[in-house]
Amino acid sequence: MADHRFEPETLAIxxxxxxxxxxxxxxxxxxQTTSFVFxxxxxxxxxxxxxxxxxxxxxxxxxxxxxLEERVAALERGRAALASASxxxxxxxxxxxxxxxxxxxxxxxxxxxxxxxxxxxxxxxLGIETTFVDGASVDAFAAAIRPTTRAVFAExxxxxxxxxxxxxxxxxxxHAHGLPLVVDNTVPSPFLCNPIRFGADIVxxxxxxxxxxxxxxxxxxMVESGKFPWDNGKFPGxxxxxxxxxxxxxxxTFGDFGFTMRARMETLRVYGAALAPTSAWQILQGVExxxxxxxxxxxxxxxxxxxxxxxxxxxxxNYPGLPEHPDHALVARQMRSVDxxxxxSGLLAFGVRGGLAAGVRFIEAAQMMSHLANxxxxxxxxxxxxxxxxxxxxxxQQLAAGVAPDMVRISVGLEHVDDILWDxxxxxxxxxx
Amino acid sequence: MADDIAALRRILRSSxxxxxxGLSAEWHRPSFFAAKYMQEHGYRVIPVNPRYDEVLxxxxxxxxxxxxxxxxxxxxxxxxxxxxxIAEQAIAIQAKCLWQQIGVKNEAAAALAAAAGxxxxxDRCVKIEHARLFGGLNWAGVNxxxxxxxxxx
Numbered sequence: 089m090a091d092h093r094f095e096p097e098t099l100a101i102x103x104x105x106x107x108x109x110x111x112x113x114x115x116x117x118x119x120q121t122t123s124f125v126f127x128x129x130x131x132x133x134x135x136x137x138x139x140x141x142x143x144x145x146x147x148x149x150x151x152x153x154x155x156l157e158e159r160v161a162a163l164e165r166g167r168a169a170l171a172s173a174s175x176x177x178x179x180x181x182x183x184x185x186x187x188x189x190x191x192x193x194x195x196x197x198x199x200x201x202x203x204x205x206x207x208x209x210x211x212x213x214l215g216i217e218t219t220f221v222d223g224a225s226v227d228a229f230a231a232a233i234r235p236t237t238r239a240v241f242a243e244x245x246x247x248x249x250x251x252x253x254x255x256x257x258x259x260x261x262x263h264a265h266g267l268p269l270v271v272d273n274t275v276p277s278p279f280l281c282n283p284i285r286f287g288a289d290i291v292x293x294x295x296x297x298x299x300x301x302x303x304x305x306x307x308x309x310m311v312e313s314g315k316f317p318w319d320n321g322k323f324p325g326x327x328x329x330x331x332x333x334x335x336x337x338x339x340x341t342f343g344d345f346g347f348t349m350r351a352r353m354e355t356l357r358v359y360g361a362a363l364a365p366t367s368a369w370q371i372l373q374g375v376e377x378x379x380x381x382x383x384x385x386x387x388x389x390x391x392x393x394x395x396x397x398x399x400x401x402x403x404x405x406n407y408p409g410l411p412e413h414p415d416h417a418l419v420a421r422q423m424r425s426v427d428x429x430x431x432x433s434g435l436l437a438f439g440v441r442g443g444l445a446a447g448v449r450f451i452e453a454a455q456m457m458s459h460l461a462n463x464x465x466x467x468x469x470x471x472x473x474x475x476x477x478x479x480x481x482x483x484x485q486q487l488a489a490g491v492a493p494d495m496v497r498i499s500v501g502l503e504h505v506d507d508i509l510w511d512x513x514x515x516x517x518x519x520x521x
Numbered sequence: 522m523a524d525d526i527a528a529l530r531r532i533l534r535s536s537x538x539x540x541x542x543g544l545s546a547e548w549h550r551p552s553f554f555a556a557k558y559m560q561e562h563g564y565r566v567i568p569v570n571p572r573y574d575e576v577l578x579x580x581x582x583x584x585x586x587x588x589x590x591x592x593x594x595x596x597x598x599x600x601x602x603x604x605x606x607i608a609e610q611a612i613a614i615q616a617k618c619l620w621q622q623i624g625v626k627n628e629a630a631a632a633l634a635a636a637a638g639x640x641x642x643x644d645r646c647v648k649i650e651h652a653r654l655f656g657g658l659n660w661a662g663v664n665x666x667x668x669x670x671x672x673x674x
Contacts, residue, residue: 089525089527089528090524090525091525091526091666094668098668099668102668103664103668104659104665106667106668106669106670106671106672106673107670107671107672108672109656109672109673112672114670131561134557134558134561137548137554138554139548139553139554139557139558140557140558140561140657141652141657141658141660141661142657142660143660149660149661149662151660154659154660154661154662155659157662158659158662158663158664158665161662161663161664162664162666166664167663167664168661168662168663168664169662169664170662171662329549335549336549337549340551341549341551341554343623343624343646343649345661345662345663348661348662348663349661352661352662
């Protein structure tokens with residue numbers, strides 16, 4: 089008899105956590121300890137040899153952190169996951185495990201700025217080169233692949249571009265060249281989109297955003313699909329004896345979760361970007377209500393997008409949940425529907441008539457909406473990228489990065505939609521004054 | 522084919538002796554990992570491999586036929602095309618389960634064993650399944666698929 093397949097609403101509450109073996113505690117205990125005792129010298133040897141599963145030191149694994157790992161793996165319909173101290177750390181763990189000096193990456197151009205920095209500056213310093221391509225062009229990904237390419241990287245839903253990746257088409261290109269597709273799925277969250285279903289091999293999250301959802305705690309998670317053929321000849325680090333972990337052959341020994349084990353034992357263990365148990369616990373309090381929150385985020389964001397569309401003080405609106413959005417068909421194909429329409433998450437961008445000065449006036453007039461550089465909070469957040477996050481760039485560079493002078497980004501929160509619309513309306517009045 | 526959580530739990534819980542066919546004595550080989558793990562979790566491992574006299578403190582047998590103790594699980598670390606004679610021997614020694622490891626998928630051997638009343642498991646690792654269903658694998662961030670409101674036992 090086949091195992092029952094649990095829905096995401098159930099996985100968000102239960103996956104990874106059964107009542108504590110020692111105490112019967114129903115809610116998740118916080119294992120606030122750096123280290124774990126060995127039963128014997130032989131037990132210690134087995135743990136270090138990875139011949140038995142267990143905890144040694146919380147920089148490698150921790151029972152509280154492991155619940156977050158398994159829960160996100162389950163929500164993504166993946167095989168295994170590795171948590172780390174932030175979304176950037178999760179991305180670094182995935183890429184530093186995959187890549188080495190001389191390797192090449194093909195990445196979508198309009199990525200989150202932190203990801204661009206990691207690829208264009210930090211990984212370049214290690215001798216890993218990245219070619220940035222138009223994320224909307226499947227052919228551009230294919231044309232940029234070289235014999236040394238070892239990864240294709242993109243966002244399922246771009247921030248702040250709100251470009252939607254054709255995951256299946258780009259995965260097909262990557263797989264035709266024996267390469268894994270790495271997808272940052274932060275903006276949709278695993279409730280709205282599961283990139284693995286469409287062929288992604290590794291998914292990364294800033295759990296700081298919708299997974300945690302409350303704007304209190306930093307965390308990141310990397311998920312492995314368990315389906316990539318690491319023995320295709322391009323990834324000797326997966327098939328040859330590990331120099332970083334006394335000769336273990338990760339793919340042969342751990343099979344479909346070999347990449348996660350290697351990321352844990354070779355990369356997380358050495359770079360030390362471990363997630364604190366208390367942070368994992370905080371994020372998990374948020375994950376339990378992820379499905380409920382994402383539905384409300386989608387509902388509120390669509391209402392805000394429709395309001396802005398109809399307002400003469402607004403020049404343009406970019407929200408993939410609108411039927412007029414150029415990527416709306418991709419949203420319909422790849423993302424869960426909410427209230428019978430494609431759920432496009434809570435991020436949108438729009439142009440205030442009057443250019444940069446009007447954009448600044450809008451932000452400064454907001455009463456309840458918070459002016460800050462985060463997304464995926466319970467609170468509605470607003471930012472004017474041209475005067476803040478992208479102010480070091482000139483106008484041409486800003487436009488290349490998808491930032492228009494009049495652009496305001498809103499991360500629509502969970503407040504009553506009438507109150508959000510009221511604040512937007514009064515801030516628009518101020519911007520036009 | 523035993524492939525669901527309830528059946529795999531029943532097999533692992535009711536078994537005590539495991540004959541591991543193709544067990545390597547080299548510490549970094551997956552079969553050695555699995556054997557050492559199962560020993561540490563209370564199972565008696567009987568090595569079957571003509572290349573060795575002894576592995577993990579147990580006398581090593583050239584074939585299943587010479588084993589004197591009752592065998593619950595015959596765990597196969599051999600190529601798919603080599604499984605059929607092992608299945609026949611497993612039936613002959615009245616083993617209760619024919620377990621083919623990850624990547625080992627001999628459907629005909631599984632069907633033969635099933636027809637003889639054995640439980641059959643295919644393309645799964647005995648160590649990973651034990652750790653998945655009785656605890657341990659979750660600490661490695663693996664999606665175990667276990668959803669339960671009871672303490673792990």
